[in-house]
Amino acid sequence: MPRWFNTAGPCQSAKHYMLPPAARLPRMQRLIEQEGYFIIHAPRQIGKTTAMLALAHELTNSGKYTAIMVSAEVGAAFPKDIDKAEKAILSAWQQAARIRLPANLQPPSWPAAPAGSQINRALQEWTITSPRPLVVFIDEIDALQDEVLIGVLRQLRDGYPNRPQGFPQSLALVGLRDVRDYKVASGGSDRLHTASPFNIKVESLTLRNFTREEVGELYAQHTHDTDQIFSDTAVDRAFYLTQGQPWLVNALARQIVEVIAPDPTINITVEHFDQAKENLIRRQDTHLDSLAERLRDSRIRQIVEPILSGQALGDIPLDDRRFALDLGLLRRDPAGGLTIANPIYREVIPRVLASGPQDSLPIIQPSWLQSDGTLDIDKLLDAFLQFWRQHGEPLLRSAPYHEIAPHLVLMAFLHRVVNGGGTLDREYAIGTDRMDLCLRYGSVILAMELKVWRDGRPDPLNAGLEQLDRYLAGLGLDQGWLVIFDKRDQIPSIAERTMTASAQTPKGKKITVIRG
Structure with missing residues (x-):
């Protein structure tokens, strides 16, 4: 049977190209031997379910454990009803066990128990009747919320002292977030912030990317x-x-x-x-689409917006920064600072944010093209100036991130240009106070640096020219654009303040300065 590259659901070695999942979680075997209860958290579609299914299969086949991965996701349909949530979860666990375990290792019929204790009693009964120590990986645990989530965590904590004879020898909660970020509605917060009521965990593990x-x-x-x-x-x-x-x-x-x-x-x-x-x-496949959804979260916005504009992060709580890292949206650069996790995400994020202004664009005729279809940079400049003077003000209001609204509107315009057969690359990073754009259309390459003039700050012209010098040198170009967006208070309208001028970088490169 031919194999293929899988992008939907857990991998199966007979059907898909895949790597040994346990290699990315080398400490798990020891935690299980030490009767540990622990957390495994990682972004979506990084291989958590594949790894847990494979590890459970491996542990069971060793003859030493009864190991299984089950899911709590069905309980999410009953966020306020612990009884219905427990029954749905336990029914799903029975079905999973019938499929994934041999008959002699499957659980008995779940014992009757009052609401709020059914998970505890079921795991207790299964442990006692199992001929081997029981190991359970509970996937999608963070799909549960509020009273149901807290109720399940308390039942697991309550059973923990009875392991391994009367409760699973080892148990892992598997999800998108670490336990501190599980969603709850209590104490004026929407997250636990601590491991309680799962303070029995010995470690939080994350599944790393491929090398x-x-x-x-x-x-x-x-x-x-x-x-x-x-x-x-x-x-x-x-x-x-x-x-x-x-x-x-x-x-x-x-x-x-x-x-x-x-x-x-x-x-x-x-x-x-x-x-x-x-x-x-x-x-915009499902994975990238779900990434875009995260950008609406206020905790993510307060981090991504300054990164895109090149500003310092400021006083952002550690939990929020850690949350963005746990989601896989950001990573810590070895050279220091937070950065977008990979170049593809770095492309997707500004494109998604610019989609609102892009969908709001009026019909624009491609006046920037010459008769042979090549890009004319002078005509492109004229087209942008006309567009910006006429439509800049209303389009700024359609941008979701206020601080970088001018950047997003410019990118929306440039996307309309490159849709005819070019590409638009971006570079940005914390603390650089700029965003660089490189438009490629056939043999034409146009480099742009975007700066913002804010209240209480000097005119960014000189700093922009120095930075553009380095950017142009890296691209092997002798000319480019410096776009300065004026966001100071008490300034004329866009139509009045938009103008161009010629300038030179310290190394003599020719620059068109656009102020808007």
Whole structure:
């Protein structure tokens, strides 16, 4: 049976290219031997369910444990009714056990118990009747909320002292968040903030991304099956674009081998991965769409907005920063500071945020194209100035992030330009006080630096020219645009203040300065 790159649901070794999941959680075996209760949290579609299913299967096949992964997700349908939630959860556990365990290891019929104690009694009975120590991984635990979530956690804590004879020897809560971020409605907060009422955990583990070597190993499985070769530079590009995020690693390869280069005699190159990246971003697959949904969360917005504008984060609570890291949206750069987790997310985030202004754009004729279809930079400048003077004010109100609204409107306009056959790349980082854009259209490359003039700050012209010098040097260009958005109070309207001027960088590069 031919295998394929999986992008939907848990991987199965007979059907999908996959890596040994337990290799990314090396400490779990010891925690289980030590009768530990612990947390496994990681972003969606990074392989948690695949890893837990595989590990449970491995533990059970060893003959030493009765190990199973079950889910609490069905209980989310009853956020205020602990009795119905427990019954739904336990019914799902019975079904999972029938499918995943041999008959002699399956649980007995669940004993009758009052609401609020049914999970505890069921696990107790199963432990006592099991011929082996019981190990349980509870997936989607953070789908539960409020009284139901707290009730389940308290039952697990209550049974913990009775392990391993009267309660599972080891138990893991598996979800998107660490236990401190589970959603509750109590004490004026929407999160637990501490491990209580699951203060029995010995550790919180997260499932790491693939390494570069593991990406190569995964792609080599396809080469083994089909003889289609991924060049070393292509694997390097895949790792750079994804930083090893498993869904992205699989999604790029799937797009290439099934859509872009389905002929196995075609060797996979860097260009194939760049095309696959653009395809994924345009399609906004479910994974990227759910990422976009996170941007509406106020805790995420307060971090992403200054990153996009190059500002310092300020006094953002540690829990909120940790939450963004747990979601997989950000990572800590080895050189210091928080940064967007990978280049694909770095492209997706501003595109998503610019989609509101983009959908609000009026019909714009491509006056920036010459008769042969090539891009004319002077005509592009004229078109943007006309567009900005006429439509800038209302479009700024359609941007979801107020601090970078001008950036988003400009990007929306430029997306309309590149939709005709170009690309728009972005660079931004905490503390740089700028965003860089690189528009590529055929043989034409236009570099832009975006700055904001805020109250109490000096004119950013000189700083922008110095920074643009370095950006242009990196691209091998001699000219570019410096766009300065004026966000000071008590200034004329956009139509009145929008103007252009010529300038030079300290190294003599020719710059068009656009003030708006």
